[in-house]
Amino acid sequence: MARLVAEDIAVRFGTFEALRGVDLTAESGSFVTLLGPSGCGKTTLLNVIAGFLQPSRGRLAVDGKDITALPPEARDSAMCFQSYALFPHLSVADNIAFGPRQKRVARDETVRRVDGLVRQLGLVDHAGKLPNALSGGQQQRVALARALAVAPGLVLFDEPLSNLDAKLRDQVRNEIRALQRDVGFTAIYVTHDQAEALALSDMVCLMNKGVIEQKGAPRDIYFRPRTRFVADFIGAANLHRGKLCGGAMSTPLGVLHCCHEDGEDVEICWRPEAARLGGDLSGTVKAVAFQGAHVDVFVSAGPETVRLQVPGELNVSIGDTLQFSVPPEGVIALEASANA
Amino acid sequence: MRKSPFNTILSGLLIAVMTVWLAVPFGMALLWSLVDPSQAWSYPDILPPKLSFERWSLMWDSTSLPIAMFNSYSLAPMAGVGAVLLAMPTAYAFGRLEFKGKAVWQTLVLVPLIMPGFVTAIFFASLLFSMGFFARYPAILVGHVVMLLPYAVRILSVSFSLVRQDVVNAARDLGASPISVFRVAYLPVLKPGIFAAFLIVFILSIEEFALAFVVGSPDFTTIPTILYSYLGYNFIRPNAAVVALILVVPNVILMLILERLLQSANPAGISGKG
Amino acid sequence: MRNAIRIGLLLAPGVGLVLAFMGAVLYRAVAQAFGLYDFSGTSDGLSLAHWQDVLTTKRFWRAFQWSAYIAASSAVIAVALAYPIALWLRKPFRGSLILSAMLKAPLLVPGLVAAFLLVNVISYHGFVNEFLVWAGVWAEPRRMQNDSNGFAIIGLQVWKQMPFAFLLLSGAVQAIPDPVLNAAQDLGAGKFARFRKIILPLTTKAMQAALVLIFIGAAGDFSFQTVAGPPSVNSMASYMASLQGSEGDWNGAAVVAVMLMALSLFGAIGLTALVQLITRTLGRLA
Numbered sequence: 001m002a003r004l005v006a007e008d009i010a011v012r013f014g015t016f017e018a019l020r021g022v023d024l025t026a027e028s029g030s031f032v033t034l035l036g037p038s039g040c041g042k043t044t045l046l047n048v049i050a051g052f053l054q055p056s057r058g059r060l061a062v063d064g065k066d067i068t069a070l071p072p073e074a075r076d077s078a079m080c081f082q083s084y085a086l087f088p089h090l091s092v093a094d095n096i097a098f099g100p101r102q103k104r105v106a107r108d109e110t111v112r113r114v115d116g117l118v119r120q121l122g123l124v125d126h127a128g129k130l131p132n133a134l135s136g137g138q139q140q141r142v143a144l145a146r147a148l149a150v151a152p153g154l155v156l157f158d159e160p161l162s163n164l165d166a167k168l169r170d171q172v173r174n175e176i177r178a179l180q181r182d183v184g185f186t187a188i189y190v191t192h193d194q195a196e197a198l199a200l201s202d203m204v205c206l207m208n209k210g211v212i213e214q215k216g217a218p219r220d221i222y223f224r225p226r227t228r229f230v231a232d233f234i235g236a237a238n239l240h241r242g243k244l245c246g247g248a249m250s251t252p253l254g255v256l257h258c259c260h261e262d263g264e265d266v267e268i269c270w271r272p273e274a275a276r277l278g279g280d281l282s283g284t285v286k287a288v289a290f291q292g293a294h295v296d297v298f299v300s301a302g303p304e305t306v307r308l309q310v311p312g313e314l315n316v317s318i319g320d321t322l323q324f325s326v327p328p329e330g331v332i333a334l335e336a337s338a339n340a
Numbered sequence: 341m342r343k344s345p346f347n348t349i350l351s352g353l354l355i356a357v358m359t360v361w362l363a364v365p366f367g368m369a370l371l372w373s374l375v376d377p378s379q380a381w382s383y384p385d386i387l388p389p390k391l392s393f394e395r396w397s398l399m400w401d402s403t404s405l406p407i408a409m410f411n412s413y414s415l416a417p418m419a420g421v422g423a424v425l426l427a428m429p430t431a432y433a434f435g436r437l438e439f440k441g442k443a444v445w446q447t448l449v450l451v452p453l454i455m456p457g458f459v460t461a462i463f464f465a466s467l468l469f470s471m472g473f474f475a476r477y478p479a480i481l482v483g484h485v486v487m488l489l490p491y492a493v494r495i496l497s498v499s500f501s502l503v504r505q506d507v508v509n510a511a512r513d514l515g516a517s518p519i520s521v522f523r524v525a526y527l528p529v530l531k532p533g534i535f536a537a538f539l540i541v542f543i544l545s546i547e548e549f550a551l552a553f554v555v556g557s558p559d560f561t562t563i564p565t566i567l568y569s570y571l572g573y574n575f576i577r578p579n580a581a582v583v584a585l586i587l588v589v590p591n592v593i594l595m596l597i598l599e600r601l602l603q604s605a606n607p608a609g610i611s612g613k614g
Numbered sequence: 615m616r617n618a619i620r621i622g623l624l625l626a627p628g629v630g631l632v633l634a635f636m637g638a639v640l641y642r643a644v645a646q647a648f649g650l651y652d653f654s655g656t657s658d659g660l661s662l663a664h665w666q667d668v669l670t671t672k673r674f675w676r677a678f679q680w681s682a683y684i685a686a687s688s689a690v691i692a693v694a695l696a697y698p699i700a701l702w703l704r705k706p707f708r709g710s711l712i713l714s715a716m717l718k719a720p721l722l723v724p725g726l727v728a729a730f731l732l733v734n735v736i737s738y739h740g741f742v743n744e745f746l747v748w749a750g751v752w753a754e755p756r757r758m759q760n761d762s763n764g765f766a767i768i769g770l771q772v773w774k775q776m777p778f779a780f781l782l783l784s785g786a787v788q789a790i791p792d793p794v795l796n797a798a799q800d801l802g803a804g805k806f807a808r809f810r811k812i813i814l815p816l817t818t819k820a821m822q823a824a825l826v827l828i829f830i831g832a833a834g835d836f837s838f839q840t841v842a843g844p845p846s847v848n849s850m851a852s853y854m855a856s857l858q859g860s861e862g863d864w865n866g867a868a869v870v871a872v873m874l875m876a877l878s879l880f881g882a883i884g885l886t887a888l889v890q891l892i893t894r895t896l897g898r899l900a
Binding site: 350351366369381427430431432448451454457459467489547554 | 617621623624625626627631633635638643702707708709710712713716717719722725726729730731732733734735741827830833834837851855858859864867871874875
């Protein structure tokens with residue numbers, strides 16, 4: 001296990017700044033995800049950590065040792081690639097043994113590791129096959145085993161599940177998390193899927209336009225988004241902007257209450273599931289989407305449309321007037337985004 | 341990202357070397373073709389003493405060059421059309437159908453490419469001799485078509501495989517007749533491939549030497565055989581220079597067109613997506 | 615069944631025609647080698663006499679060895695030059711496109727023209743002689759044409775075939791996805807290890823194809839030999855052509871043809887095996 005510290009990492013491609021001074025600490029044994037829309041710099045940051053890209057500024061350290069100048073082959077990290085990047089001419093077992101052989105691990109130790117990983121990841125029947133003969137899920141497991149075989153302190157995942165179908169994705173996701181706990185490594189995991197990030201991580205770093213917009217535990221990020229971008233990217237959020245006076249903001253729907261200091265131009269948000277039926281907010285139902293356990297209801301008043309989540313058994317139809325409320329603890333005041 | 345001075349220097353150097361590599365031989369050929377017949381260019385003159393187009397007009401008037409050019413430039417388009425037409429059904433099968441032994445057939449069609457040209461030429465001549473078939477023009481035409489068919493089949497197979505089944509289905513779904521389906525769904529995709537196949541056969545037919553030399557001997561001439569006659573025992577350098585330029589310049593231009601066509605024949609160009 | 619007929623009909627004018635033609639030519643060559651279709655009319659029946667005649671001729675074995683030597687050297691040199699360039703140009707950089715276009719340019723030049731151009735450049739009165747004399751390296755022009763080592767022919771073959779090898783190899787090298795090489799590097803493989811364990815095994819097929827095709831092409835060469843080769847030796851093709859053309863010995867020519875095809879076949883097998891061996895050995899090194 002390794003503790004990674006990245007300080008002020010910046011990367012430039014010509015005139016384009018892919019990363020603009022990122023600070024990140026991954027505690028030993030923790031699971032950190034880099035989450036964000038495409039082009040936010042998350043994969044660039046991962047490539048810097050792996051050593052495929054030299055940052056134009058900043059410093060990387062693992063367990064206190066500066067590794068900024070080390071080439072990828074000399075770093076104590078292993079990457080799981082989005083495309084798996086298995087060696088097509090080598091069998092599954094040889095793919096897994098590639099790393100230990102390069103790192104001159106003793107022969108019997110290599111064999112022990114390969115056997116162990118093959119068993120652990122359910123690849124016993126496939127050890128002699130070439131990668132092309134395997135399904136996507138199996139190839140993903142081989143990629144994982146190959147990375148783990150070098151017993152790295154740090155495992156880097158580059159959207160490893162994006163090529164799998166939904167059901168398999170959940171399964172492999174749980175396997176990765178279980179392995180991380182069993183084997184014990186620090187994981188840096190890149191994804192654009194917020195559900196994946198929330199389910200896996202100890203810490204989520206939400207990135208936007210080359211900076212980390214907010215980082216924290218999944219719950220923190222979800223319940224206490226600091227900026228509009230975070231609130232919007234994670235889950236669904238209803239946003240209002242206006243004057244906050246005495247902890248109250250008047251909106252076309254009615255007056256919303258919020259535990260926050262007053263201001264002239266304040267942005268507040270609330271989650272659809274924070275709404276309670278009955279109360280002094282009201283609007284007309286514009287659309288209804290039945291989801292089973294709950295119903296998504298889109299309610300509008302004046303120019304604003306908000307989304308509410310109400311219990312599935314409630315019967316609402318388009319054109320109804322809906323009365324509801326949002327408790328003050330469910331309303332969050334936002335800061336201006338760093339990328340305004 | 342990182343600029344390597346090594347790459348810049350090395351590529352600059354190589355480009356310079358390649359320029360010399362290409363420019364010097366062609367420059368010399370051009371000079372030789374312009375040497376005036378009245379004053380020979382011999383050691384120790386660095387440059388020819390007198391330049392003129394005399395040699396070109398002399399060649400045109402007094403040798404069989406016009407006939408050779410007529411032969412070459414009439415054989416080539418016919419071979420091109422013949423090869424494209426004959427290749428179409430096979431290319432359709434290779435590009436759009438799955439059947440047993442497809443890979444074997446796809447390999448077998450390449451046989452003319454690995455057979456030494458002179459073996460093909462001599463024993464084709466032997467067959468013709470046995471059959472008492474002495475019409476050399478059609479014989480060479482048939483030989484060129486067959487020897488160059490593999491190229492047409494390869495290029496057209498790729499084109500056929502690029503035709504999108506959903507477009508074909510859409511056309512049929514909307515009630516198009518087979519001819520309309522071909523016009524709408526096939527032709528636009530096949531067009532660059534057809535031109536490319538025609539051009540490559542055309543170019544290679546013009547260049548083809550072995551068959552024209554063996555089957556055409558002793559007196560049926562094409563541009564390469566006439567060039568060979570000036571290179572062999574009867575070595576006349578300025579004449580060879582003229583014929584070499586006549587042979588190579590049009591082909592280079594055609595090849596550049598071909599390159600364009602092959603690029604536009606790629607899937608990204610046709611579907612409009614990367 | 616109906617489908618099979620349909621496929622058959624589709625293949626007939628293309629593959630069918632090619633196979634019928636090449637089959638007839640091949641049959642003719644083999645049959646004539648074994649004494650059938652003897653145009654001289656002395657005997658017409660199966661016999662090994664023509665083999666006896668040709669295989670006991672010194673000139674034939676000279677030609678055989680000569681063609682083998684030219685073909686093997688040309689194939690190896692062309693691939694040895696093309697491979698590092700293909701590796702180097704794997705990732706595009708400024709100037710790399712022009713460079714690869716120029717590398718491919720000789721593909722546009724017909725063999726006979728190439729031979730003429732080379733003869734022009736190296737002749738007594740050619741650019742090389744004039745340049746070296748002008749530069750004071752040589753006191754007077756030297757004779758380099760038709761050299762007895764066949765360097766001119768090998769040079770021509772390499773000039774003409776290197777672009778072809780380059781096309782095949784750069785296709786194979788560029789087909790290796792970046793992540794695969796990154797993965798190897800990430801797992802501790804340095805530059806040379808990546809070459810030996812990933813690039814080399816993944817380009818073996820292309821290298822074998824390039825070697826084999828160049829070998830076959832050069833083994834069957836006629837025009838380079840007759841224009842730029844030493845007059846004292848024949849290549850297989852020129853020997854075959856002279857037997858058939860000036861001596862009218864079709865059956866002897868057929869024996870040479872069969873031997874040329876055998877040379878091509880065994881050369882191809884030998885080169886393929888050699889590449890396999892080298893790849894294996896390098897891959898096994900720790």
